[in-house]
Amino acid sequence: MAAGITGKSARGLRKSRAMALAEAGATAHQIAAWTGHESLSEVQRYSKAADRKRILSSTNQEQKSETSKTKNGNQSSNA
Template sequence: MTYLATARGQTRSSKALGTLIREAARAAGIEKSAHGLRKARAVALAEAGATTHQIAAWTGHVSLKEVEHYTRATQRRAAVVGIEQERNVANTSAQSEKHGEK
């Protein structure tokens, strides 16, 4: 199946398509490959709370197992950030009480 043809109407190879996307990204000031752009989108969707099915629909992944890689990493990061935020709130409250603040 041809997704994007060349200027002469010929089939573009997957490598050539990746090069085309990378060059367009660079022209837009983004230093990422086609894979890097896809990964960045998957991570952004996962961080925004998208389901694995929604991420797969956006990124074109066929297997949910591929998408779960991004959601697992995001969930681990969120768990750590949540713990750190709880600690910061507890520490701030304790310091305020120590200094007579409410």
């Protein structure tokens, strides 16, 4: 391949870049501008996936925080 990248498809590289932008908080329009998507419907899939990942990540952090508070003898605020 001319760019020196082997084992990767153009679609895969485009998807990877779109996901990275979405996870960094880029808007659908910004992602479309970077990746060349003409339709926002495909780009919105990346944004939704990044939102889900962010929500799940924050939920995991909250659970870890609550668990460490209870292990240290502190009462959980939900108890």
